[in-house]
Amino acid sequence: MKSQAAALCWIEAWQLLRAMILDRLRQAVFPPVCLVCGQTGRPLIDCCAGCESDLPSLPGQCDRCGLELDRSVALCGRCSMALPAFDSTWPGFAYRDEIERLVQRFKFRGDLAAGRLLANLLALRLSKLRAPRPDLLIPVPLHRRRLLTRGFNQAALLAHDLSAVMSGLPWFNALRRVRNTATQIQLPADGRAANVRGAFRVARLPGRPRFVALVDDVMTTGSTLNECARVLRASGVERIDVWVAARA
Numbered sequence: 001m002k003s004q005a006a007a008l009c010w011i012e013a014w015q016l017l018r019a020m021i022l023d024r025l026r027q028a029v030f031p032p033v034c035l036v037c038g039q040t041g042r043p044l045i046d047c048c049a050g051c052e053s054d055l056p057s058l059p060g061q062c063d064r065c066g067l068e069l070d071r072s073v074a075l076c077g078r079c080s081m082a083l084p085a086f087d088s089t090w091p092g093f094a095y096r097d098e099i100e101r102l103v104q105r106f107k108f109r110g111d112l113a114a115g116r117l118l119a120n121l122l123a124l125r126l127s128k129l130r131a132p133r134p135d136l137l138i139p140v141p142l143h144r145r146r147l148l149t150r151g152f153n154q155a156a157l158l159a160h161d162l163s164a165v166m167s168g169l170p171w172f173n174a175l176r177r178v179r180n181t182a183t184q185i186q187l188p189a190d191g192r193a194a195n196v197r198g199a200f201r202v203a204r205l206p207g208r209p210r211f212v213a214l215v216d217d218v219m220t221t222g223s224t225l226n227e228c229a230r231v232l233r234a235s236g237v238e239r240i241d242v243w244v245a246a247r248a
């Protein structure tokens with residue numbers, strides 16, 4: 001078990017190092033290009049102003065889980081029935097159109113530049129909304145088997161990229177996925193909650209943070225993030241926010 005954990009740390013460390021080297025090389029060699037339209041981008045962000053303004057924003061959302069709402073109410077139906085274990089959700093965008101395509105490029109085709117753009121766009125949005133700054137960013141972990149097949153944890157790369165553009169806000173792989181759960185895509189909302197129950201544990205919380213932000217690429221029902229928040233809360237974290245690139 002210990003050697004598996006060490007192997008996992010080694011794999012993640014190597015993946016992050018590789019991502020950073022490729023990113024730096026690409027930025028040093030090529031001029032900035034908009035990853036959406038292919039035209040000239042802007043320094044530090046691979047997206048032109050026109051494409052950025054066309055990205056699917058969330059005008060109204062649930063205060064707690066970030067669900068898109070068209071009526072001006074504070075909480076969605078689900079949160080009014082039972083509040084989630086996290087305190088607040090800060091989604092960058094709605095999960096559709098170009099944002100959906102960028103997430104797919106990043107997650108399933110290993111396009112790390114698309115991931116970096118999503119992190120940069122989320123950081124801009126968080127700063128515009130004056131999101132409170134947590135003590136620590138914690139990515140949603142992948143089970144080691146999924147990590148080996150995909151090659152990288154997209155949430156860890158997002159946390160790393162967010163940290164880089166947010167003045168070194170620290171991030172740490174504080175959670176472990178101890179059970180390889182079935183993929184959530186085909187499951188109904190109540191099945192998703194049962195599917196992830198007991199799937200995570202806290203490995204270590206450096207500096208005993210009081211306020212953390214969980215980081216993930218896409219939030220769908222929020223069951224996975226809710227379970228991660230539940231174990232962090234049980235470990236004494238007082239405030240848990242959710243930072244996601246996109247809200248489905």
Ligand SMILES: [Zn+2]
Nearest residue numbers: 034037048051
């Ligand atoms: Zn563009």
Ligand SMILES: [Zn+2]
Nearest residue numbers: 062065076079
């Ligand atoms: Zn809600």
